[in-house]
Amino acid sequence: MTAFNVRLTFHGNLAFFLKRKPAQLERCLTERTSVKDVIEACGVPHPEVDLILVNARPVDFSRVLESESSLEVFPIESEPVTSFTEHRLQTHKIAKFVADGHLGKLVRNLRLLGIDVNYDRDADDRMLVKVSSEEERALLTRDRRLLMHAGVRHGRYLRSQNPLEQTVEVLHRFNLASEVTPFTRCLLCNALLEPAEKKNIISQLEPLTKIYYDQFRRCPQCGQIYWSGSHFDKLQRRIETILSRAAVPIRQRSPVL
Numbered sequence: 001m002t003a004f005n006v007r008l009t010f011h012g013n014l015a016f017f018l019k020r021k022p023a024q025l026e027r028c029l030t031e032r033t034s035v036k037d038v039i040e041a042c043g044v045p046h047p048e049v050d051l052i053l054v055n056a057r058p059v060d061f062s063r064v065l066e067s068e069s070s071l072e073v074f075p076i077e078s079e080p081v082t083s084f085t086e087h088r089l090q091t092h093k094i095a096k097f098v099a100d101g102h103l104g105k106l107v108r109n110l111r112l113l114g115i116d117v118n119y120d121r122d123a124d125d126r127m128l129v130k131v132s133s134e135e136e137r138a139l140l141t142r143d144r145r146l147l148m149h150a151g152v153r154h155g156r157y158l159r160s161q162n163p164l165e166q167t168v169e170v171l172h173r174f175n176l177a178s179e180v181t182p183f184t185r186c187l188l189c190n191a192l193l194e195p196a197e198k199k200n201i202i203s204q205l206e207p208l209t210k211i212y213y214d215q216f217r218r219c220p221q222c223g224q225i226y227w228s229g230s231h232f233d234k235l236q237r238r239i240e241t242i243l244s245r246a247a248v249p250i251r252q253r254s255p256v257l
């Protein structure tokens with residue numbers, strides 16, 4: 001077939017992936033190509049794209065380009081950057097995640113806020129895609145290629161390398177303000193904590209903890225015990241820092257610890 005040109009304009013924060021402004025470029029195609037492939041060839045993973053207009057008409061990722069076209073590509077952003085409110089390609093609120101192996105500190109922050117994050121430090125790409133797809137978990141990663149995998153439906157490429165800023169990114173992208181329930185989830189294994197009677201766990205406590213604390217929670221999965229000891233203030237401060245950076249209202253302190 002005859003080669004044809006495609007012009008692409010990437011809006012809003014998608015410019016991050018192109019490292020250039022204005023975020024416009026032109027591609028010459030020599031065969032029929034899906035819009036997903038054209039967009040990803042420019043370096044933008046499909047889970048970051050919320051709306052695509054081809055010649056001013058909304059399309060999905062599978063639309064095939066076979067002649068000269070103009071593409072407008074829009075991100076997921078809280079402020080609308082286009083008047084098109086329909087034909088959105090992403091789910092804006094998601095509360096279940098799987099994180100890749102380099103994101104341990106982000107995972108700990110999210111679990112501290114009560115957010116459900118599957119995490120295995122040794123999980124390979126195949127495993128991450130499988131968990132994301134089968135359990136409908138959004139994939140959190142700094143591996144752009146992994147996020148482009150066809151098996152990944154939702155996810156986020158974390159812009160920052162700083163765990164605190166990454167946590168704020170996730171809260172914003174996935175609209176998690178109403179999901180924040182600090183101190184309800186095990187930081188080690190992600191299970192929901194249960195109240196524990198002191199008499200049932202007393203043999204596992206240090207001498208001073210036995211004396212000074214009466215309220216405990218226990219992880220039903222890994223057995224970890226939580227109480228409002230010296231570590232509690234530090235964790236509470238971390239929660240307050242994250243939520244104030246994210247502009248999420250801080251609700252009452254956890255009643256459980």
Ligand SMILES: [Zn+2]
Pocket residue numbers: 186187188189190191219220221222223224
């Ligand atoms: Zn646990």
